[in-house]
Structure formats: C-alpha cells, structure tokens
Amino acid sequence: MDLLNEEGISKRRSLKLLDFPKSTYYFNPKNEDEIVVNEIRRLAFKRKRAGYRMIYKFMRKAGWRINHKKVYRLYSREGLKI
Structure with a gap:
C-alpha cells in the first residue's frame, strides 16, 4: 500500500x-486473547479435572463476558485436556 x-x-x-x-x-x-488464555490456563491448572465447559462456567461466574465457543477454541489451541 x-x-x-x-x-x-x-x-x-x-x-x-x-x-x-x-x-x-x-x-x-x-490482543485480549493473551489475557483470556492466561485465565483459562490458570483455571485449568488449578482444577485439573475441569474441561472447557466447566472453565467457561467459572469464568462467567467470575464476571468474564466470554462466549463458550471462544473458550473451547482457546482451550483446544493450548492443548489442554482433562
């Protein structure tokens, strides 16, 4: 250009x-994804048995305005599993 x-x-x-x-x-x-990924990773390591749906519910309870599809996409991209 x-x-x-x-x-x-x-x-x-x-x-x-x-x-x-x-x-x-x-x-x-x-670049909000970095902040969200850090929170997802923090919750995933804090609660080892929590999948993306439970992490989504924890984030919503904590006041995050986020879509479950975004949580799933970032959760999968990070390679997190139960």
Whole structure:
C-alpha cells in the first residue's frame, strides 16, 4: 500500500483500485486473547479435572463476558485436556 502512496495515489483510491475494503485495511485486532488464555490456563491448572465447559462456567461466574465457543477454541489451541 505504501508503494502506491509514494507514486502519488491516495490510500482511499488505491484501496478502491484493489477492491480492498477500508475497514479491513484499518482494522486493529485486539490482543485480549493473551489475557483470556492466561485465565483459562490458570483455571485449568488449578482444577485439573475441569474441561472447557466447566472453565467457561467459572469464568462467567467470575464476571468474564466470554462466549463458550471462544473458550473451547482457546482451550483446544493450548492443548489442554482433562
């Protein structure tokens, strides 16, 4: 993208030429997953027999606003098992 700006084409025009959404270009992902993964790992090591569903329930009770699918995805990615 910056190469096109050096040639005198604006970002908006270059994005339009490439048929690339502006929202995708300017999207800044949040790194909240590290905080959530740390909490999942902490609960998993604290309660050895807890699966992702139980960890999800513990997190919801503690006030976390998180989806069970995200807990499962992160739990699996970390290789945690009962």
